[in-house]
Amino acid sequence: MSKVTPISGFPEFLPADRIVELRFLDSIRETFELHGFASLETRAVEPVERLSNQGEDADKEIYGVRRLAAGPDDDGPGLGLHFDLTVPFARYVLEHAGKLAFPFRRYQVQKVWRGERPQEGRYREFTQADIDVVDSGELPNHYEVELPLVIADALRKLPVPEFVIKVNNRKIPEGFYRGLGLDDVTTVLRIVDKIDKIGPDKVVERLVESGASDKQARLAVQLADISSTDTSFVEQVRALGVEHEILDEGLEQLSQVMAAAAEHAPGLLMADLRIARGLDYYTGAVYEIYLVGQESFGSVGGGGRYDALASDGKTTYPGVGISIGVSRLVHRLVSQGLVKGSRSTPTAVLIALTAEEDRAEAMRTAAALRARGIPVEVAPAAAKFGKQIKFADRRGIPFVWFSNTADGPLKDSVKDIRSGDQVPADPATWTPPQHDVRPSIETPQENS
Amino acid sequence: MSKVTPISGFPEFLPADRIVELRFLDSIRETFELHGFASLETRAVEPVERLSNQGEDADKEIYGVRRLAAGPDDDGPGLGLHFDLTVPFARYVLEHAGKLAFPFRRYQVQKVWRGERPQEGRYREFTQADIDVVDSGELPNHYEVELPLVIADALRKLPVPEFVIKVNNRKIPEGFYRGLGLDDVTTVLRIVDKIDKIGPDKVVERLVESGASDKQARLAVQLADISSTDTSFVEQVRALGVEHEILDEGLEQLSQVMAAAAEHAPGLLMADLRIARGLDYYTGAVYEIYLVGQESFGSVGGGGRYDALASDGKTTYPGVGISIGVSRLVHRLVSQGLVKGSRSTPTAVLIALTAEEDRAEAMRTAAALRARGIPVEVAPAAAKFGKQIKFADRRGIPFVWFSNTADGPLKDSVKDIRSGDQVPADPATWTPPQHDVRPSIETPQENS
Numbered sequence: 001m002s003k004v005t006p007i008s009g010f011p012e013f014l015p016a017d018r019i020v021e022l023r024f025l026d027s028i029r030e031t032f033e034l035h036g037f038a039s040l041e042t043r044a045v046e047p048v049e050r051l052s053n054q055g056e057d058a059d060k061e062i063y064g065v066r067r068l069a070a071g072p073d074d075d076g077p078g079l080g081l082h083f084d085l086t087v088p089f090a091r092y093v094l095e096h097a098g099k100l101a102f103p104f105r106r107y108q109v110q111k112v113w114r115g116e117r118p119q120e121g122r123y124r125e126f127t128q129a130d131i132d133v134v135d136s137g138e139l140p141n142h143y144e145v146e147l148p149l150v151i152a153d154a155l156r157k158l159p160v161p162e163f164v165i166k167v168n169n170r171k172i173p174e175g176f177y178r179g180l181g182l183d184d185v186t187t188v189l190r191i192v193d194k195i196d197k198i199g200p201d202k203v204v205e206r207l208v209e210s211g212a213s214d215k216q217a218r219l220a221v222q223l224a225d226i227s228s229t230d231t232s233f234v235e236q237v238r239a240l241g242v243e244h245e246i247l248d249e250g251l252e253q254l255s256q257v258m259a260a261a262a263e264h265a266p267g268l269l270m271a272d273l274r275i276a277r278g279l280d281y282y283t284g285a286v287y288e289i290y291l292v293g294q295e296s297f298g299s300v301g302g303g304g305r306y307d308a309l310a311s312d313g314k315t316t317y318p319g320v321g322i323s324i325g326v327s328r329l330v331h332r333l334v335s336q337g338l339v340k341g342s343r344s345t346p347t348a349v350l351i352a353l354t355a356e357e358d359r360a361e362a363m364r365t366a367a368a369l370r371a372r373g374i375p376v377e378v379a380p381a382a383a384k385f386g387k388q389i390k391f392a393d394r395r396g397i398p399f400v401w402f403s404n405t406a407d408g409p410l411k412d413s414v415k416d417i418r419s420g421d422q423v424p425a426d427p428a429t430w431t432p433p434q435h436d437v438r439p440s441i442e443t444p445q446e447n448s
Numbered sequence: 449m450s451k452v453t454p455i456s457g458f459p460e461f462l463p464a465d466r467i468v469e470l471r472f473l474d475s476i477r478e479t480f481e482l483h484g485f486a487s488l489e490t491r492a493v494e495p496v497e498r499l500s501n502q503g504e505d506a507d508k509e510i511y512g513v514r515r516l517a518a519g520p521d522d523d524g525p526g527l528g529l530h531f532d533l534t535v536p537f538a539r540y541v542l543e544h545a546g547k548l549a550f551p552f553r554r555y556q557v558q559k560v561w562r563g564e565r566p567q568e569g570r571y572r573e574f575t576q577a578d579i580d581v582v583d584s585g586e587l588p589n590h591y592e593v594e595l596p597l598v599i600a601d602a603l604r605k606l607p608v609p610e611f612v613i614k615v616n617n618r619k620i621p622e623g624f625y626r627g628l629g630l631d632d633v634t635t636v637l638r639i640v641d642k643i644d645k646i647g648p649d650k651v652v653e654r655l656v657e658s659g660a661s662d663k664q665a666r667l668a669v670q671l672a673d674i675s676s677t678d679t680s681f682v683e684q685v686r687a688l689g690v691e692h693e694i695l696d697e698g699l700e701q702l703s704q705v706m707a708a709a710a711e712h713a714p715g716l717l718m719a720d721l722r723i724a725r726g727l728d729y730y731t732g733a734v735y736e737i738y739l740v741g742q743e744s745f746g747s748v749g750g751g752g753r754y755d756a757l758a759s760d761g762k763t764t765y766p767g768v769g770i771s772i773g774v775s776r777l778v779h780r781l782v783s784q785g786l787v788k789g790s791r792s793t794p795t796a797v798l799i800a801l802t803a804e805e806d807r808a809e810a811m812r813t814a815a816a817l818r819a820r821g822i823p824v825e826v827a828p829a830a831a832k833f834g835k836q837i838k839f840a841d842r843r844g845i846p847f848v849w850f851s852n853t854a855d856g857p858l859k860d861s862v863k864d865i866r867s868g869d870q871v872p873a874d875p876a877t878w879t880p881p882q883h884d885v886r887p888s889i890e891t892p893q894e895n896s
Contacts, residue, residue: 004542004760007527010491012540014547015554018487033886034818036795036825039466043458043573044492044559048516060517067563068496068512068528079455080516092460095452099462101792101842103828106463111492115515125491140829142807263808312452344549347484359590360711370482377484380551381588394549438481 009116009124011331016396019341019439021127021330024158025109028129028324031154032107037131040106042088044113048078050091054279061114081113085130086281086303086321090310093134093317102317103135103143109326122298126328129154130303132321134310139318141253144285144305145260151289151301151322152268159339159443160329162292163300165268166227168275169254170282170304172237175247176223180216186280188212192224193276200225227272230262231255237273250284257285283307287322291332300329343396343439346375348432349414351401352388353379358403365401365412368427374437376401389417398436401425457564457572459779464844467789467887469575469778472606473557476577476772479602480555485579488554490536492561496526498539502727509562529561533578534729534751534769538758541582541765550765551583551591557774570746574776577602578751580769582758587766589701592733592753593708599737599749599770600716607787607891608777610740611748613716614675616723617702618730618752620685623695624671628664634728636660640672641724648673675720678710679703685721705733731755735770739780748777791844791887794823796880797862799849800836801827806851813849813860816875822885824849837865846884849873 006012013021029039051062063081082088085108093100109129116122131150133143148165155163173192174185182188191206198206200221207217219240226236234251254271261269277286284305291300303322310317333339349369351362359378366376379388385402392400398418404411414430415422431437454460461469477487499510511529530536533556541548557577564570579598581591596613603611621640622633630636639654646654648669655665667688674684682699702719709717725734732753739748751770758765781787797817799810807826814824827836833850840848846866852859862878863870879885 004539006543007491007493007495010493012490012544013488014544015486015488018489022487033794034821034823036793036823038463038793039470040461040463041466042460043455044561045455045458045573047455062516063513064516065511065513065529068510069508069563081513091452095454096460096462101839105793105825113492115517125493135828146811146826260808264811345484345486345553346481360708363594363712373482375482375484377553378594380583391549 009118009122011123011125011327013330013334014344016341016344016439017330017334019344020334020339020441021326023441024326024330025127025129027157028154028326029107029109031150031157032129032131035105035131035150035153037105037107037150040089040092040108041110042082042085042092042108044081044111045079046082046088046091048080051080051083051087054087054281061116063113063115083114084112084279085110085128085323086132086279086306086309086319089130089132089134089321090306090317090319093310093319094312097136097312097315097317103133103139105131105133107131123327123331127326128323129326130321130323132303132319134317134319136315136317139305139307139320141256142260143320144253144257145264147303147320147322148261148269148287149264151324152265154324155289159441160291160333161294161338164270164290164292166270166272166275166288166290167254167257168271168273168286169250169257169284170286171246171250171284172254172273173220173223173250173276175244175250176237176240176242177220179242179244179247180219182212182216182220184210188220189276192220192274193278195221195224195274224274227270227274228258229267229270231258231271233258233271233273253284277302277304281306281309285320289322289324294332297332300325300332337444339441339443341439342442343398345377345395345397346439347377347395347397348374348437349376349399349401350388350392350397351376351378352385352403353382354384356382358382361403365403365427369401369430372431374432389415392417396439399432401427457566457570459571459573459775461778461782462792464789464792464887465778465782467792468782468787468889469774471889472774472778473575473577475605476602476774477555477557479598479605480577480579483553483579483598483601485553485555485598488537488540488556489558490530490533490540490556492529492559493527494530494536494539496528499528499531499535502535502729509564511561511563531562532560532727533558533576533771534580534727534754534757534767537578537580537582537769538754538765538767541758541767542760545584545760545763545765551581551587553579553581555579571775571779575774576771577774578769578771580751580767582765582767584763584765587753587755587768589704590708591768592701592705593712595751595768595770596709596717596735597712599772600713602772603737607889608739608781609742609786612718612738612740614718614720614723614736614738615702615705616719616721616734617698617705617732618734619694619698619732620702620721621668621671621698621724623692623698624685624688624690625668627690627692627695628667630660630664630668632658636668637724640668640722641726643669643672643722672722675718675722676706677715677718679706679719681706681719681721701732725750725752729754729757731766733768737770737772742780745780748773748780785892787889787891789887790890791846793825793843793845794887795825795843795845796822796885797824797847797849798836798840798845799824799826800833800851801830802832804830806830809851813851813875817849817878820879822880837863840865844887847880849875 282304286304288299289301305320730752734752736747737749753768755766862873
């Protein structure tokens with residue numbers, strides 16, 4: 001039992017890096033709330049049958065959960081850990097529809113679990129931050145523009161490199177494939193989705209294996225090559241000469257999204273007809289967020305519109321949502337040295353102790369500072385000044401508080417251990433500079 | 449797939465109740481950070497062998513986790529969901545000891561999973577908020593006083609009824625049982641721990657079944673009946689006439705805790721020699737938090753000192769920690785009608801829309817308000833004023849913003865839909881009253 005080894009795919013932060021993640025999560029949450037999204041959490045488990053059949057990869061990734069002490073028939077239907085926050089949210093909406101007001105805007109920040117092969121930036125457990133809008137019956141198209149704007153607002157408030165949100169509409173490939181005479185849309189989409197991994201030639205090959213003609217296969221690949229930062233993608237698609245009413249619908253809807261986004265956030269969205277998303281439940285707009293120049297790292301978020309995921313047979317609750325892969329993003333930035341926590345603890349002031357019998361007095365000093373919002377801890381043990389300063393320094397605690405009764409009445413003073421400056425101080429009034437009160441995110445490249 | 453049924457023991461909040469939980473979590477976190485505890489999260493899974501053998505009940509409660517697509521030998525050692533945050537934290541300390549500064553103070557707010565029989569206030573998934581201090585080698589005793597003071601500080605900032613922290617020291621029953629000649633301390637402790645469920649007579653019966661004499665059994669039960677709000681428990685124990693050096697140590701340590709707590713927080717702690725805690729890893733102080741007058745509901749938090757949980761054979765990292773059962777507490781208070789969210793959304797202002805073509809303008813108004821920290825959403829569709837007010841009212845959104853260009857230049861105004869007051873307003877300067885900016889916790893009994 002003494003051996004401790006990491007579990008591949010289940011990363012954990014050290015305290016200073018966790019401070020970075022926490023600041024990211026706080027900032028993201030603040031933006032989501034400013035846009036009127038209500039917080040929700042759903043349980044970690046869903047019936048396996050609800051998690052299954054959402055996509056080829058998703059099925060392979062499910063973690064089953066079962067009480068170790070359960071008998072063979074003890075636990076009812078099988079349970080699994082959720083692999084995203086959309087499927088559980090859709091279930092939540094169905095379960096609580098009578099008590100929700102539609103359209104319903106919610107954000108959800110939780111862990112998800114995917115049993116995929118661990119590799120850089122691919123984790124088996126990670127934190128996602130999702131926003132979704134779900135309506136009852138019909139969902140207005142303008143949410144397909146609003147949601148990427150909210151996500152962009154959230155990311156722009158963070159020390160994140162330049163990013164782009166690539167957008168497609170599932171109806172474009174669907175209509176295009178149908179117009180070509182390829183009616184097994186799901187299969188074609190799954191093969192074309194592998195284009196970045198296996199290259200266009202292999203995609204053509206596999207499409208032909210699955211029953212497409214060479215010409216059909218090549219046109220499907222050509223469609224995936226189209227992108228534009230404006231609405232000119234429409235002409236490029238038209239030039240391929242394929243016609244279908246679902247294609248027309250998709251082109252029309254994606255044009256609206258691109259036009260509206262150009263008005264509110266020029267350059268934010270790029271129409272990219274290669275974007276597919278691995279999950280089968282998307283029916284309209286689909287999004288993937290990339291760091292510019294780091295596309296090979298994969299997306300740091302994504303989402304789309306799902307018209308039929310939440311349906312009880314009578315009422316359907318169509319929705320659109322986008323997720324930020326927070327763990328993935330923070331681990332990436334931390335490992336690149338782009339961000340780090342300014343210290344490893346919230347503590348701004350260490351109260352030094354020269355004798356254990358002064359602890360009660362030190363605790364009162366600490367309480368006075370805390371009452372004014374200053375994070376404080378009292379030294380773990382009485383020790384010489386040098387040792388106390390070393391203790392603070394190791395954690396990045398900027399200030400050490402000394403109480404000295406040696407020469408008459410109590411004299412309090414506080415030392416900035418970075419500069420060495422020591423000044424008399426009163427626990428009822430002294431305040432550190434605002435930027436020292438809480439740990440913050442440092443972006444080392446800006447200081448160099 | 450259309451049928452949606454709740455899963456027993458996995459409760460979820462509606463949006464307004466989630467706001468209560470979130471405010472509780474924010475406040476608890478703020479207190480923990482003011483006391484210098486650093487945030488951490490650990491992965492949800494641990495090797496089953498690390499989770500097992502921590503206590504009779506804990507073993508029965510473990511949820512195993514396994515990739516559904518895994519072959520029989522595919523997944524290496526068995527994994528389970530953590531049932532508390534102490535065992536994972538001890539493992540984290542061992543794994544990262546070289547990168548941590550000791551004594552290490554951390555807080556951790558995460559879900560835990562326990563496969564116990566669901567009943568009121570007993571969940572299979574719930575959120576805990578823990579603080580722990582772990583040191584390398586030796587842990588000073590003063591942390592056994594500091595931690596309950598921090599927890600009390602956290603709870604006192606919340607709309608929580610009067611509570612008491614009952615405290616014992618594991619060395620007292622251990623030394624007492626040994627002094628009596630009962631050397632299978634774990635078994636005796638587990639039987640005596642059932643006293644509230646099965647009553648003292650049954651406890652005596654079971655102790656006798658396990659090999660104790662009637663006299664030994666009765667003395668063990670008498671020990672569990674001792675309590676005091678000061679250090680007078682020592683005399684009561686002495687009166688039972690049992691002697692053992694471990695008992696002396698336990699009485700001395702608990703006396704120190706009670707004396708120090710009396711100085712800083714009179715009335716907060718009660719020495720109660722019945723407190724055992726179900727987990728085997730505690731070695732010193734043990735705590736249980738109860739709502740006064742609601743003891744039958746069970747504890748809303750607890751913890752203790754563990755000297756040997758984190759040990760790699762060479763170095764031992766003794767710790768002490770206390771946990772608040774946040775879900776348990778919030779569900780209780782919500783179900784009693786003691787707290788509720790002031791609205792079901794963060795939105796403070798709804799921007800009304802009379803025509804869809806005004807959406808871009810409405811989005812700019814919304815952005816101007818958000819830039820000053822006011823949560824805003826734009827109406828989902830153009831509609832008459834009455835419908836927009838109804839939309840806001842259903843969610844508890846206090847203000848509706850109108851833009852009217854009918855009679856010349858743009859006129860903005862904002863209506864408090866509770867009072868009906870409508871005033872001209874400029875999106876660059878208008879601000880709602882501070883208490884309306886964010887949703888808050890209402891305590892209905894105080895208003896009646």
